[in-house]
Every structure is written in C-alpha cells, then in structure tokens.
Amino acid sequence: MSPKKNNVLIIDDDIGLMQAMEIVLDSYGIGLSKFTEPIAAIQELKVNKHDVLVVNYLMSMIRGDEIVKLVREFDKEIYIILMSAHKDLAPSIDIMRSLDIQAFFEKGARFDDLILLIESGYKYVEQMNEIKQMSMTISNFGVEIATVLKNAVDAKDNYTKEHSDRVAIYADKFAEYLNLNDEDRKILSLAANFHDIGKIGIADAVLLKKGKLTDEEYETIKLHPVIGETILASSETFKDALPLVRHHHERIDGKGYPDKLKGDEIPYLVKVISICDTFDALTSRRVYRDGYTLEDALAEIKRSAGTQLDENLSNKFIEFANRENEFILKTIPREK
Ligand SMILES: [Fe+2]
Ligand SMILES: [Fe+2]
Structure with missing residues (x-):
C-alpha cells in the first residue's frame, strides 16, 4: 500500500x-x-x-x-x-x-x-x-531563447551591450520608488531586459555605422521595436511586455515611433521604460560624444518633460535619481 x-x-x-x-x-x-x-x-x-x-x-x-x-x-x-x-x-x-x-x-x-x-x-x-510544472519549464525556455538572442545583439553592438541590463536595473529600482505592484514590476523588468532585442534584425552596416546615419538608415533603425515585438510574440511569457517593447520610442508629443502615439495613448509602463531607456542613452558614451554627467542627464530629462517624456514621471524620476544618488552613480557607465 x-x-x-x-x-x-x-x-x-x-x-x-x-x-x-x-x-x-x-x-x-x-x-x-x-x-x-x-x-x-x-x-x-x-x-x-x-x-x-x-x-x-x-x-x-x-x-x-x-x-x-x-x-x-x-x-x-x-x-x-x-x-x-x-x-x-x-x-x-x-x-x-x-x-x-x-x-x-x-x-x-x-x-x-x-x-x-x-x-x-x-x-x-x-x-x-x-501542467503547472510544464508551463513553467516552457516559459523559462522562452526567456532562455530570448536571452540567447539578446546576447547575440550585445555581441555585435557595443552600445547595446549592457545597455538593456542597466535599463532593467533603473526600471526595477524606479518601479520600487513608484510603488508599482508585483505584476507591473515583472512586466517592466522583462521588457527592459529585452526592449532592444529587435536590433538583431538591423543590418550591421547601419547598426554599427560610426558616422551620421542617412534618413534611410535612420528609418531602418526605427524598425527595431516592431522587430523586437515580433520576435518576443512567439513566446507566451512576453505577452504583457509586448506593448512596452513596441512603444518604447513613442513620444508624448506624438513625434515618436512606430505608431506616433500621443499623451495618454501611451501606456503608463511604456512611459516608465522610456524614461529609464533615455536616461541610460544619455549617460552612456557614444561614438560622437561622452556620456552625460548625472546632473546634465537629469537636466536633459527635465527639458524633455512634456515633449518626449511624460512630465509627471520625469519629475518623479528626477526626485528618484536625487534620492538614490549613490546607487545611480554606481550604475552609470562612466562612473564605474
Ligand atoms: Fe530602442
Ligand atoms: Fe534602448
């Protein structure tokens, strides 16, 4: 028995x-x-x-x-x-x-x-x-495959390398500051880690070009959010993160891409990830300029509030960055 x-x-x-x-x-x-x-x-x-x-x-x-x-x-x-x-x-x-x-x-x-x-x-x-066990395995498998693709992008593009990791670090900490619920934090973290995965579909000649991009080349770069969404849509794990991947380059004034969403047409979590993404872009060294200092990056966030970025969230991010000054200074690339 x-x-x-x-x-x-x-x-x-x-x-x-x-x-x-x-x-x-x-x-x-x-x-x-x-x-x-x-x-x-x-x-x-x-x-x-x-x-x-x-x-x-x-x-x-x-x-x-x-x-x-x-x-x-x-x-x-x-x-x-x-x-x-x-x-x-x-x-x-x-x-x-x-x-x-x-x-x-x-x-x-x-x-x-x-x-x-x-x-x-x-x-x-x-x-x-x-069944629960199986679906957990399948969902982990989805993340594993996406990580392989993300590493492939990182391997070919120096700028993207570690960029997504840092965006995810800022997003996690900022989400905590905003007191977001666990579900939203999970979505934000997944999206932050994989938001630029679509760059794998951009030709190296464009992605890695040192000089100024032509209009046509810039249009190609602008395809990466939609390519990313398409890649991740094949795994159920990313379902709720897809809008964040697709829309992370939308702007409050409607001049972003790919859908030219305006103001509150842009979902809240997208606005959060956009600020973290922008902040890391500003504080990272680029071929044509050094990374901004923390102070200059926050001033730029302030300038972009209401046009590129959500005004209220930009103010919150500035408050957050000032309060978490030590953590931010440790995370931005030039200060390492
Ligand atoms: Fe992007
Ligand atoms: Fe990005």
Whole structure:
C-alpha cells in the first residue's frame, strides 16, 4: 500500500459519520482531517495545503456551497467533493460549476464510491501540478531563447551591450520608488531586459555605422521595436511586455515611433521604460560624444518633460535619481 495520504479535509456536523468515514478511508491508506466547525476548517485550509475537500451541503450553521465560495477565494486548485444526504436537495449543476465543485457524493451510497472520487481528486491535483510544472519549464525556455538572442545583439553592438541590463536595473529600482505592484514590476523588468532585442534584425552596416546615419538608415533603425515585438510574440511569457517593447520610442508629443502615439495613448509602463531607456542613452558614451554627467542627464530629462517624456514621471524620476544618488552613480557607465 502506498504511504498514507493525509491531505483530505472533511467538514460535516455529523461527527459519527465522519468517524465511520475515517475508519474506511484509513483502510485505503487515506488520512482524514475532520472538522465540525467551518471557520476552523477554513483557517486550516489557509494554513496547510490540502488536495481534496469533502464538504457536507446541508449543515445547521452554514451551507456547503457557501463554505466552498469562501474556500475558492484563496484556493482555486483544491479538488472539492460536495456531499449530501439527499440528491434532490443538492445545489443545481450551474451552481456546482460556477463554484468549481468537481464531484458530488450521495451520503447513502457506498463509501467505496467516495474513495474513487477522492482518488480522482488526487489524480486531478497531480495532473494540474504537472501542467503547472510544464508551463513553467516552457516559459523559462522562452526567456532562455530570448536571452540567447539578446546576447547575440550585445555581441555585435557595443552600445547595446549592457545597455538593456542597466535599463532593467533603473526600471526595477524606479518601479520600487513608484510603488508599482508585483505584476507591473515583472512586466517592466522583462521588457527592459529585452526592449532592444529587435536590433538583431538591423543590418550591421547601419547598426554599427560610426558616422551620421542617412534618413534611410535612420528609418531602418526605427524598425527595431516592431522587430523586437515580433520576435518576443512567439513566446507566451512576453505577452504583457509586448506593448512596452513596441512603444518604447513613442513620444508624448506624438513625434515618436512606430505608431506616433500621443499623451495618454501611451501606456503608463511604456512611459516608465522610456524614461529609464533615455536616461541610460544619455549617460552612456557614444561614438560622437561622452556620456552625460548625472546632473546634465537629469537636466536633459527635465527639458524633455512634456515633449518626449511624460512630465509627471520625469519629475518623479528626477526626485528618484536625487534620492538614490549613490546607487545611480554606481550604475552609470562612466562612473564605474
Ligand atoms: Fe530602442
Ligand atoms: Fe534602448
């Protein structure tokens, strides 16, 4: 017999029935946590992960479906078996579906049937875990491939080398300063790391040209956000980061590219990444000029506020850079 599984939790106000059930389940190697108090049971479910919940439908204090509603608020994965003495009194199929109740057990039926349902529950949870694991692997794979491409761009273009890493460092820290939520920080970090990946599609003769670019060459460079978006769109991992990659060269005055978005047509996170990108471009050494000092770069950010960059966010970035002065000085390339 496989080792005892102790993660079935049952809620019923009939202690006698639960004890009888415990004996039967025990003979199948399944341990049972028994609760007559729904609130205590919910507390336990919040603290300790369980695979299967068996809950009685009609109880004196609260109905089983109301308990399920509370449980589903914090646990979408637990396999739920609703139990009732009378099939006719059970909630409708629609309610069961909406609460994601996977199975129904009629109390009069043989306990063997309940064992089968519990075992299906284990299998269901196991499969869900496998799917989760697989999708995590696939999503890591997407990031790995994108990293290979990013390294390929870095290898051919000295300027881009480390640029994206620094934009990501500024974006992470600035996001913290702006108090952005975890989801937005994740999107911003992914986008910052890969925003210039489209440069892989730009001919070396243009990307690496030392002199002034012709209008035609500049038009070619301007394709990199869309090329980047196309590359990353093949991986689900980057779905939410795509607008940031596509639009990181838009300007508040509508003179940016590729879509000439204006003002609030530009999503908030795009405005954040644009400032970090611009700041790193200013503080980096270019073929035709040295990198700006921190002071000069912030003055330039101030000048660009309301035309190239979002005014409010530019002010916030300046505040942030002054407050995090030491960190910024350590990060900008010339100060290393
Ligand atoms: Fe770019
Ligand atoms: Fe960039």
